[in-house]
Amino acid sequence: METSRSAELFAEAQHHIPGGVNSPVRAFRGVGGTPRFIEHGAGAYLYDADGNKYIDYVLSWGPLILGHAHPEIVWVVSNQAARGTSFGAPTASETELAQLITAAMPAVELVRFVSSGTEATMSAIRLARAYTKRAKVIKFAGCYHGHADEFLVQAGSGVATLGLPDSPGVPPAATADTLSVPYNDLDAVEAVLKQHHDQVAAIIVEPVAGNMGLVPPLPGYLTGLRALADAHDALLVFDEVMTGFRVAPGGAQELYGVTPDLTCLGKVIGGGLPAAAYGGRREIMQQIAPAGPVYQAGTLSGNPLAMVAGAATLRAISAPGVFERLSQVAAQLRDGFAAAAEAANVPLQAASVGSMWGFFFAAAPIRDYASAKQHADTARYARFFHAMLERGVYLAPSQFEAAFVSLAHDDAEVEYTLEAARAAFRA
Numbered sequence: 001m002e003t004s005r006s007a008e009l010f011a012e013a014q015h016h017i018p019g020g021v022n023s024p025v026r027a028f029r030g031v032g033g034t035p036r037f038i039e040h041g042a043g044a045y046l047y048d049a050d051g052n053k054y055i056d057y058v059l060s061w062g063p064l065i066l067g068h069a070h071p072e073i074v075w076v077v078s079n080q081a082a083r084g085t086s087f088g089a090p091t092a093s094e095t096e097l098a099q100l101i102t103a104a105m106p107a108v109e110l111v112r113f114v115s116s117g118t119e120a121t122m123s124a125i126r127l128a129r130a131y132t133k134r135a136k137v138i139k140f141a142g143c144y145h146g147h148a149d150e151f152l153v154q155a156g157s158g159v160a161t162l163g164l165p166d167s168p169g170v171p172p173a174a175t176a177d178t179l180s181v182p183y184n185d186l187d188a189v190e191a192v193l194k195q196h197h198d199q200v201a202a203i204i205v206e207p208v209a210g211n212m213g214l215v216p217p218l219p220g221y222l223t224g225l226r227a228l229a230d231a232h233d234a235l236l237v238f239d240e241v242m243t244g245f246r247v248a249p250g251g252a253q254e255l256y257g258v259t260p261d262l263t264c265l266g267k268v269i270g271g272g273l274p275a276a277a278y279g280g281r282r283e284i285m286q287q288i289a290p291a292g293p294v295y296q297a298g299t300l301s302g303n304p305l306a307m308v309a310g311a312a313t314l315r316a317i318s319a320p321g322v323f324e325r326l327s328q329v330a331a332q333l334r335d336g337f338a339a340a341a342e343a344a345n346v347p348l349q350a351a352s353v354g355s356m357w358g359f360f361f362a363a364a365p366i367r368d369y370a371s372a373k374q375h376a377d378t379a380r381y382a383r384f385f386h387a388m389l390e391r392g393v394y395l396a397p398s399q400f401e402a403a404f405v406s407l408a409h410d411d412a413e414v415e416y417t418l419e420a421a422r423a424a425f426r427a
């Protein structure tokens with residue numbers, strides 16, 4: 001496979017941009033090799049600068065549930081662009097997207113738009129702290145909530161780890177109120193709540209973890225978190241930036257039947273343009289300025305291009321049968337990968353939830369960040385990743401990421417991918 005043009009572009013980019021990329025995983029450090037510079041996308045496919053074609057399972061890290069350059073999205077975005085791209089004043093498109101979200105997620109009574117998932121989680125936690133008049137936040141090791149200081153906390157083993165910053169530049173004071181506990185472990189949460197009695201403002205969780213690889217919640221886990229939050233008067237915040245409109249029309253909260261106090265959204269709701277949101281109970285959301293005293297703002301918040309792309313996306317996926325179809329495609333990939341690995345005698349843990357799927361090169365089940373780090377064979381993943389890339393299948397360039405499917409992924413793409421996987425597992 002020819003990659004010289006991507007290599008040239010990457011070398012040039014590194015002269016001007018740190019590491020040549022604007023978000024770290026894109027640089028392929030987790031798997032080695034040269035990141036592909038993308039020239040265009042269409043449906044389920046990416047086309048790189050050397051003219052190679054790939055079936056895309058990254059989908060811009062989740063947003064593109066309709067696939068690349070969907071005609072409806074192209075139409076609404078072009079149409080809006082011709083009428084102006086930003087006004088810094090309210091537009092009807094914001095209310096329209098808000099209505100689509102609140103209709104799909106009954107727990108979201110009011111919703112505020114921002115431009116990135118990072119802003120959504122950061123603002124939701126500010127609000128939770130203001131509302132409860134408490135400072136501490138429980139998060140789970142391996143769950144990613146964007147790059148705000150307070151969430152960049154080293155994964156701790158044991159019951160609770162008082163926040164040690166994960167990145168230089170994050171002062172210890174910024175993470176001093178962040179309590180990190182293992183995912184899928186209710187006892188650990190209860191112990192921390194008891195230890196910090198009356199101090200915990202919120203428990204924030206990825207209801208289906210997708211940023212340590214795909215790790216679904218164990219049965220009863222989310223219900224248990226709801227009960228613990230209630231018992232300790234803390235708010236339960238679902239970070240559904242990845243899972244919202246991805247695992248079910250109403251997100252993980254619909255799929256598992258658990259109602260959070262606040263919900264963070266992003267990715268799919270922007271239809272491939274920068275939009276994210278946080279929302280929840282009216283009484284809590286009314287605390288946000290200008291309705292209430294909690295400050296939060298944004299020059300491009302509720303950007304009309306993103307609003308119309310998001311609304312067109314949510315309308316398209318509300319058609320009957322869409323989630324059945326997406327879930328079935330993801331399950332076919334999950335089962336096909338499991339079977340291909342078994343035939344090649346390769347230990348593999350494969351999972352899917354709605355249109356998310358993923359796999360670990362591991363012999364033991366993965367339930368949390370510690371087991372992912374301990375058991376997942378990252379060198380093997382890197383080899384497999386490149387074997388698939390050579391065959392024209394674009395997976396995430398890291399073992400610790402989820403995979404996605406879109407409505408553009410059809411039987412032909414699934415069959416081709418499984419054929420490639422059968423060869424790559426043997427390689």
Ligand SMILES: *Cc1c(COP(=O)(O)O)cnc(C)c1O
Pocket residue numbers: 115116117118119121144145146147206210211239240241242266267276
């Ligand atoms: C992607 C993601 C974020 C961060 O969103 P950005 O738009 O990249 O800032 C936050 N939480 C979860 C669960 C995510 O998957």
